[in-house]
Amino acid sequence: MPESTSRANSTSDSEALQKLLHPRSIAILGASDNPTKLSGRPVDYLKRFGFAGRILPVNAVRSQVQGLSAYRSLDEIDGDIDLAMIMLPAERTADAVRACGKRGIPAAIVGASGFAEVGGEGTMLQRDLKAAIEESKVRVLGPNCLGMIASRDRAVPTFSSALDEDVPLLEGPVAFLSQSGAFGGFVFNAAQNLGIGISHYLNTGNEVDLSVAELLDGLVRTDQTQVVLAYLEGVTGGRRLLEAARQAHERDKPIIAVKVGRSAAGARAAQSHTASLAGEDAVFDGAVRQYGVLRVDGPESMLDAAQVFATGRRTRGRRLTSLSVSGGAGALMADAAAAHGIEVRAWEESWQRTMAAAIPAYGSPRNPVDLTGTLVAEPDILRRALRVAVEHPGTDMIAVLLGCADNCAGQLIDAVAEAHMSTGRPLVVVWTGGSGRPRQRLRELGVPCYTDPAQAAAALGLLADYSLRAALPAPQRPADIDTDAARAVLAGARAAGRVQLDEHESTQLIAAYGVPCAAAHAVGSAADAVAAAAELGGPVAVKLLSDRIGHKSDIGGVRLGLDDADSVRDAADDLFRIARGAGVDDARLLVQRMAPPGTELIVGTKRDPVFGPVVVVGLGGVLVEALADSQVAVAPVDTGTARRLLLSLRGSRLFGAVRGNPPRDVDAAAEVIARLSWLAADLSDHIAELDVNPLLVGAQEQGALAVDALAVLTDVHDTE
Structure with missing residues (x-):
């Protein structure tokens, strides 16, 4: 799990971060003349990919490195240096950072491994590196990291094998942060192959200084980045991460995250039910969802989503019009869409007649629209059908399902491109089989393209979730709290x-x-x-x-x-x-x-080591762990957020009229949750865990009543 140095965010820190992201001069300490060696790759990449700034190799024994003038030390270099790439052994790294500080270099990348990730002496070396960072005020990415790829500036201070081949370095609005170096390189390469333009790729390594949270914050504040992808293995400074997410939310810049560890053991159960319900992953999941981060299960899902978000389009609703060359494919798309909350509604009769005039008589104009296999012989059918779909007022998103058809692919691609340019609504293509060249061409034209309806549906579901997201919570402390x-x-x-x-x-x-x-x-x-x-x-x-x-x-x-x-x-x-x-x-x-009967909930609070005080809501009673139906949010929350937590429970139908019972008073339960979240926030130094179990939720307008409660205090030494 990464380690992060706590330091205040200042103007100089912000400037240093911008120098890292947009360097005009890069010194490579320990640069090798051999372009195949790890310490020679950064120089080779910077030359090969056309970095327009100054490339400054530092080598104590050579006057030239890979055809460039080399310097014995930083002191020999004239002018400002924006960024240093330190390619020296771990035991020499701290002194190199101190030298960067004396030279006035604001930011550095440390590539060496052999620090805290290996334990023993490496832990001591990392402590020395932290001390050097504090002394020098140099902002450091790493150690144990592959560096950075900034496509627009062709700034590639990295030794990642992702650049071994002559990849095109497609520039685009998507930034990618990864705590894993090698795996991050794989994902970067896959994104380029899918035609996803990357503004920046940064590997954070051990995060001895710069963390994912701070880099996220820096990236979302720039015009160049409109979407951020993140691959996480652990999180420190949870509240800072959420502040970065808030900035992204307010700027309409989605963060799409993969975090490993869903199956890791949860927090210690102690005396409280809350601890068993709010394990590490559950807290992360609830916290990032609360702040609008889109969590996906793996890199393929992340890149699927990146395609549709990179267009910059949003949807006004969840209604999908599906146009397919195959009735079976249309049915698959409808099923997949339903699984992600996307509606494939039958069109109104008047619009069905309009669509029927554009497609073969034996096709189906209902939605899903079956264009039939005749499309292969008459590709113009797709153009006519798309024009109708674009005009249809009840269409929020469009999916086109095609297959093989390489012989007429050019005309089909032209029809899709014409429709895509004519509307601001999200439009995706599922093209199954064939040579793959039509998919590549569509992606070059900025049209998201997939091989499976399930991929497209999942991406559109995330887009709808984000487009229709609620405002971030603005909790107001109740005035009657004592x-x-x-x-x-x-x-x-x-x-x-x-x-x-x-x-x-x-x-x-x-x-x-x-x-x-x-x-x-x-x-x-x-x-x-x-x-x-x-x-x-x-x-x-x-x-x-x-x-x-x-x-x-x-x-x-x-x-x-x-x-x-x-x-x-x-x-x-x-x-x-x-x-x-x-x-x-x-x-x-x-x-x-004895309390009147009601639906039993558990409402708990916990002090999480990463995100601080959190509130937990679940179906309660004596079977609370067996049901394992709970939601988590960072405290404090407002009643709107509390209500969404309740309605997100798998058993939320119990709040409605079930088997003759009247609907439950969800508003009263939400008020209790909000108040307990303020208790968690106010008293987090004193309360480790709190259970209210059960909270009985009565019929509508009959309120909610706490029947049992248990509070576990923090260790007295933690409050000193």
Whole structure:
């Protein structure tokens, strides 16, 4: 996992980042005269791909490197140097960075490996490198990285094998950041082969200084980059990543990310359900979705999406018109579209008649539109049909499905290109089989082209998700929150040396944030339990109350629906006996008025080591882990975000009218989630985890009620 140095973002940092991304002069320290060696490749690439700036090889023993004048040290070079590529062994790298600082070089790329990724002495070398960065104020990409490819400027300070062949270096609006060097090179090469123009490719390596988050921020602030692809293996500085995502969201610049580690073990389960629901990957997934980042499963999906986003087009809705040479292909496209929330609606009868006039009589004008195999003999059918599709007011996106047909490919391509130029709506082609040359030509013309309807549907689904995305949250802190009361509860537990609140204290804590809680009294004897039940009235629940018992139901520590004094007394005696059997001699009881029936949710909070305080929402009750139906967001959230979390649950249909039950009060549940998210944000130094389970959501306009709560405190040393 990458390591990142914490440093303030300043004007000089911003300027250094721009020098890295757009250098006019590049010094290569340790440059070799042999263009096949790793230390010789940067010079060879800069020459071969036509870098227009100054190429400055530094070699202590040679006066020339690959036909260029070489320098024994940086001090021999006249004029400004924007960027240094350090191709020296790991043990010499820190001193080289210090030399860059003395020479006034704002940015450097460190290619050497042998740092913290190998452990042992490498860890010490990385510490020395960090110290050199802090001393010199040079911004560093790497170490253990392949460098950068900036296509527009032909600035290629890299030794990546992705440039071994004479690739065209297609310039375009897509930037690509990768924490993996070799794999990143593979993806860059694949993007070029697909005709995707890349503005920048950067490999971040160990991220001892510059991180993906800071580079993202720098890229989205430039006019040259309109789309960012990211391949991630780990994340540090989560809040900074989200700030970069916010900037991208506001500038309408999509970030499409692959992050490995979906199957990694989640966070330690501790006493809380929340920890098991909010593992590392779940938090990342929820956080980036909240800020509009599009997460995909792998590089092929990322490049499929890049094709459609590189056009710069957006969609006004999710309605797709599909034109196909084959009825079967049209059906495949409709099924694939439905899987991604894309609608293939039958056209209105008047528009069907218009389409019918453009296609063979035995075709289908309904949508999917079947152009029939006659298209191969009469390619102009496609031109006529596309003109109708472009004019159709209920079409948000267009997909054209073709196959083989190399003999008439030129006319079909011309028809597609004409339609593509005539509209601003997204238009994609699925061309299956054949030589592959038609796909290449369409991509050269800026038309996204795929071999499988599923690829096209997934890309269009992402485009629709992004185009129709909600505004970023702007949470407003409720005015009636009583932070002093909440802190008093925490202070009492701290004074007693405890790291967990009992249910009564946990309820007091959330009540201070305006969360409605079931009426209850804490008691120390069976007699007091009987009195409390009489005061509360109606059926009651009696529960064990101890900060040393996390999940009471696991040991039979809960009795429900007690409606007379004898049953309350018997339950109390039995629960005290269970507590003593569990080694808890000072247990108390909580007597609680039974809540009306409702849909059970869990709402929890957790302090994540990368993203800070987060809120977790899921279907609750005793089967919460078995259901594993939850969503995560970074705290605080507004009620709109909270509502979207609820409606994103797989079981969200339970909030509607199901089996005669009335719809649930989703707005009340969203209000509770928002309030608990503020608790997480305000008290993140003190609360490690908090469960409200269950939160009972009643019928519409009947509210939501917290029935049980459990708070686990942070280690006292973490708050100092």
